[in-house]
Amino acid sequence: AQKITQTQPGMFVQEKEAVTLDCTYDTSDPSYGLFWYKQPSSGEMIFLIYQGSYDQQNATEGRYSLNFQKARKSANLVISASQLGDSAMYFCAMREGGGGTSYGKLTFGQGTILTVHP
Amino acid sequence: GAGVSQTPSNKVTEKGKYVELRCDPISGHTALYWYRQSLGQGPEFLIYFQGTGAADDSGLPNDRFFAVRPEGSVSTLKIQRTERGDSAVYLCASSDLAGGTGELFFGEGSRLTVL
Numbered sequence: 001a002q003k004i005t006q007t008q009p010g011m012f013v014q015e016k017e018a019v020t021l022d023c024t025y026d027t028s029d030p031s032y033g034l035f036w037y038k039q040p041s042s043g044e045m046i047f048l049i050y051q052g053s054y055d056q057q058n059a060t061e062g063r064y065s066l067n068f069q070k071a072r073k074s075a076n077l078v079i080s081a082s083q084l085g086d087s088a089m090y091f092c093a094m095r096e097g098g099g100g101t102s103y104g105k106l107t108f109g110q111g112t113i114l115t116v117h118p
Numbered sequence: 119g120a121g122v123s124q125t126p127s128n129k130v131t132e133k134g135k136y137v138e139l140r141c142d143p144i145s146g147h148t149a150l151y152w153y154r155q156s157l158g159q160g161p162e163f164l165i166y167f168q169g170t171g172a173a174d175d176s177g178l179p180n181d182r183f184f185a186v187r188p189e190g191s192v193s194t195l196k197i198q199r200t201e202r203g204d205s206a207v208y209l210c211a212s213s214d215l216a217g218g219t220g221e222l223f224f225g226e227g228s229r230l231t232v233l
Contacts, residue, residue, distance in 0.1 A: 004160075035221065043207060045161070045224035091160050095220075104151045104213050104222050105174060108160030 003027065004092055004109035012115050013082045020067070021077040021112045023092030032096050034075040035106065036066065039089040048090075051075060082116045089113050120144065122225035124210050130231045131200055139195045139228040143212030150193050151222060152185055153209040161209055167193060168215075200232045 005024045013019035025034065036048040051059045051066045059066040067076040079086055090113075093106040123142040131137055143150050149168055153161035163177040167187045175185070182200075187193040197204055207229050211222035 033220075037224075042226060043229075044226045045209065045211070045222070047221040047223070050221060093160070104149055104166055104211065104220065105163050105177075106161075106222065108162070110158070110160050 002109075003107045004094055006092055006109035006112050008112045009110075010113045010115065012117060013079075015084060015116055015118050016081055018078060018080045019082055019114065021079070021090050021092075021114065023075045023077065023109060025073050025075060025092075025094050027073075027094065027096050029096045032094055034066070034068070035093040035095070036064070036075075036077045037091045037093060037108075038086075039091060039111070041088070045091070049077065079114075084116050084118060087114060087116045122210055122212055122223055124208075124225035124228050126228055127226065128229045128231075130233065132233050133200060133202060135200050135232075137197045137200055137230060139197075139208050139210075139230070141193045141195070141210030141225060143191065143193070143210070144214075144223055147212035147214050147223070148190070149213045149215050150187060151211045151213075152193070152195050153211065153224075155207045155209055155227070157206075164195075164208075197230075200230075202232045205230055205232045 032053045034051045038046045049059050049061045049064045051068045058068050063080045065078045089111045091108050091111045093108045125140045151166050152164040155161040165185050166174040170190045182198045184196045207227040209227045211224045213222050
């Protein structure tokens, strides 16, 4: 079974509108972390936001927020007030375990290409 | 610069040749990771170094792949007898295990093309 599923190959949004990128995950480990990364055409992966499995509140970082629904195993990324520079590939990723050797061992989804229209 | 640096940015080689890809992590980051990203896919974990030692190499696809980090800073990913299926972008990342979320800081990758 896929550990990280991103069902939207591509998404389009109008500039200044909000957009939600979907991510569902599968793990039996009670301790895990969820990440979102942005990959522009330059290829570099840029960290956006993190949610720990024990965090009580949804993570927010500026225009990014993570809609964490633990029972449904979903961790959707919400981008508010989209900008043209947000056009990129977005990856959801999971780290299983609380740390140690699993610390940076992430499992990535297949990504969603976001296009922001002016 | 202060980020993760990878060289070469592009490498074209012939099937059967030997290739080395280099990664210079963020200064002070003790943890270093290699990932491989095939076209249209998310990155896949290859190997993780804590200091000089490989703490987890479970993602290396076979024994043609090897990585070293002799002084706990720069790392080299080595691929022997390259095959066309090795064509991908090889991403290096580093992290500071001292605190925070442990997010990975990635380089821009080395694009390997095996003809």
